[in-house]
Amino acid sequence: MLQTLPKPPLTLRLCEPRGFCAGVDRAIQIVVLALKKYGAPVYVRHEIVHNRYVVEGLRNLGAVFVKELDQIPDDGKPVVFSAHGVPKSVPAEAQRRELLYLDATCPLVSKVHKQAMLHVKRGRHVLLIGHAGHPEVVGTMGQLAEGTVTLIESEADVAAYEPADREALGFVTQTTLSVDDTAGIVAALQAKFPALAAPSSDSICYATTNRQEAVRVASPEADLFLIVGAPNSSNSMRLVEVAKRAGAKEAVLVQRGAEIPFDRLKGGDVLAMSAGASAPEIIVDEIVDALRERFDLRIELVRTAEETENFPVVRALRETPLEPADMAFVNGAR
Template structure:
């Protein structure tokens, strides 16, 4: 069992913002897109009164607040909310906001921005939407680096999506630096601490594992990267599971080694349920592989800080129920 795993500080903050908004303003509280990429969390919030929408146009003018997801949004979204005089709460992870600021700094210094990331991911859409159209070029692979021809190779700066594979990103950055020696790096690391820590724990646990289970959603970039890391660093098979129903029992043999981690938006209750399912079928011994301790805490916005939460609310926020 890997540690760290599961909820990171940014996910915890985003979920807490929705729960606090429901306490302060009552239902419905609208949420643009999934607040985080986890069906269990989304359904739990929906049961509390959150209403998930694709776009602001789907929200009636009823005075109720809208929350923007942890992945970040283009600047056009809060601008549209302000034009409609909507009350909005921005749950963008502070580490994603940091990448936005890094990209804007490159532009202020006259650089064209190269964003290393996955096309269509909400975080990439949000980051590209911080700058004018044409100011950012998306780089997904080393092949993209080889094909890219800038107008001025001397004025380039790069940032990355926060949830990428650390090892894959190093290869792309090295390819960029080899082709464009004047390339400017961001002022600090773009891949977030939680992504890095979870990948390091998976690397340590993967050797010798017959099956490596990663608890997470199919649309969770950081969870999918953990599966890739597990297989790259020694697991015979890596499997992304949302819950007990997805466990590949045919691949599990008695006396085998099952390793497990969880993406940054997967609550601990799902992990507990999977461990329970294994205990029902096998004699289970658990060994903890800990590679880092996480003590980060990202506070919610000032307008919600005085809103009280019950013990049950906090258990949900912490992924325990």
């Protein structure tokens, strides 16, 4: 009789909180509810959130993803703006064409828009700390008139920047940045421009901060850190950087269980795992199942915060009920 060899032991440090934040959950709900209320197709400008699994799931339900509004026919169907926010020119064009639009911009991104506009209202030039080309940065800069905002990506940018008026500056940040990197840039700005005005509250969102803190706690002496997320997800990529800085020997981004680098794992290792704010929990479950097939898995939860935030969907959809099956999809199970 063949004997089954015992599986090698593996410790998994599983971070909490992880995965969907309230802004992502709200954005997905908006698309699902729009499909229920208006029927397919529902158009979505850009990826609703940066996750291929979620986008493909919504596409299977009848969502049609477009790059710009000129790809949408005049068929009376609604268009949803992504959670990252859009420049003012986008809803203006939708109104001009009399398109029905539903804005899924995360309320915390909208808060940054308001903070930036308040700086301008008070006569300040806005310094936006963020990454060039990211949809959120494009959307935030698009709230302001040309010449009233400058993008700052690094401390080197701070050193090179010379404003017209050093006494009339204010800053805001992209919501999904590395807390540590942003602190360094802000410190450099404040040292160079002592009159720099800060936003009324922190621009980096609670979910970004919470996920980075859990990763920071779980990283020391971890042999490998898996971050579940997409390469174009800023908050997921920042988690990889945080893990490396905080003491993980290696940190990699994976989108599905098939991407687990098993060649870097051996019995007795400590593996840590978290998920970016747009990664559904079902992918975390998929990875845990794949690990259990090969290892005698011992899970340690690393919980650093409890999230209770809930953002209501846009008013036009609040009377449309979500059935249990809809909620299952919204929570990442399909």
